[in-house]
Amino acid sequence: MPITPATLVAPAKINLHLEILGLREDGYHELRTLFYPVDVPCDLLKIEPGHDDHFYIRCPERPELETTSNLIYKTWKAYGAATGFQPGIFVTLTKNIPMGGGLGGGSSDSAAMLKWLNSEAGDKALSQDEMIALAATLGADIPFFLMDGPAWAGGIGEVLTPATVDLTGMTLLIACPDIHVDTPWAFKCWDEKNGFPNIAESLTSQESGNKNPAPVSPADMVNDFEPVVFEAHPTLRKIKDNLLEYGAKKAAMSGSGASLFGLFPDRVTATFAAKALEKDGIEIFTMECQ
Template identity: 50%
Template sequence: MPDAVPDARSEFLAAPAKINLSLFITGRRANGYHDIESLFVPVPGLADTLELSPGPKGSGCRVEPVLPGCPEERNLVFRAWQAFAEATGHAPDVHVNLVKRIPTGAGLGGGSSDAAAMLRWLNERAGDKALGAQALNHLAAALGADVPFFLLGGPAVARGIGDELTPVDLDLSPFTLVLALPEVHVSTPWAYQAWDQLEARKNPPQDCADCLTSATTANKKRVSLSPVVARNDFEVVVFPAHGALRALKERLLRLGAVGAVMSGSGAGIASLFRDSRLAKIAADVLREDGVPVHMETQRYWGVAKR
């Protein structure tokens, strides 16, 4: 069957992935949500694509294809359209062809990024119904804790449940990113529940400001990344349940990465290399072993700077 021809009026939106170069769980709220401190960095070279074309009058928002285990009404793109329509009255008829490249359950924020792309598109076309930055951010946070970060569009330290963002200047261009994407799905609710049951979690948390300082020092002085940069509190509960992820992180370090860390609640493993040749060798080795890899070259990686 031939590929569908895009509508001449189609618009294409990129929804990039993110990685957490650090993630500290600092507390649990009475409502069950957890407070974190995390260094979020966008990965512009790994992105979903939203192809938007006008829908029939009165059709609302249609998102295709329907993802396995995720009916349309639960899809974050549809929920973003619905929330914006309820908040503003701006509800254009639109058909969305969602091309997924960001793996689900990998800690890379694909669904949240898709939602942010839709919110931004809607707001740019809402005319006098458009929301201000604060109102749009509030709407985004109601969809998911990571969604406001993708509206921001640059590196940030996230606090609270992940929705309190402080933009940061972080030049990562000296590094090449090798992002391993093992075909393992880690449930975020499960990871938080496992953390809650772990007594060792009561160790004093590291302030993420130290993480940022360490990253900046590494860039300027060309020294190895401080361990605090490549630290994720989820690893202590995820690695015992998924030993292959621990082995993958350790292998990347042996292959020459100056830092490696699980992103979010997993299962993606982000590693940073100063030597781009070693990065390519590491990526090739993992691919030969059947592990999907995204490699972010310095040419694009430097874009992740505000």
């Protein structure tokens, strides 16, 4: 059956709040995090019919992504193995989300590919629960991108509850310095600093995700990665301090970094901060919150 060509928009995310609850037996960490989707920056995946059942990928800005270790390829392969639906496609990836920045770019690309495949798969299509389970095998942040809107996440990130987050009128500024943080390294540093705290056996993924996450006010929001990542990269602490000095009501790191975000009360204050940070060579994205 011929496929429908499409251009998929893969948004970024920030973590408004991120608590690490402990180390699990499988080596992953149990989290409690509040994901918030962000339209700027976003990646684009142009999908065109390929040859037979082959997969090709082109990424003019980042040719190093044109390999089979690309998560988009792994996603296509995993979906094919799970459903038997594996159409030949040609993907042109426009990479706008900085890599290694804690903004979920690779995860979002993977989720966009999953959603498109599922929309094309006809009677082989998976249910939403099956999609989330498959996404979690590909990466802990991917299930969130199958949701529509902000969500609390428990488990390793895959136990999701839609969240109401009202940032209306605020301007979100994301600062992306040219620093790349390796997520497994950041978790390892957190383990060492916190004495390898194992998560209580009684706290299963399901329970942690469903434990009725209490609303967290912006003032209480934390990112447990900050102490360890700031220790290794003091520049990041400085950028967070700058965001607050320039008028952000809240500033924090996203995921394991290195991106930081600030929530500003209005566009003028955010624009002033953006200009000041850009002078230091930091890439800036801004978005009016709806």
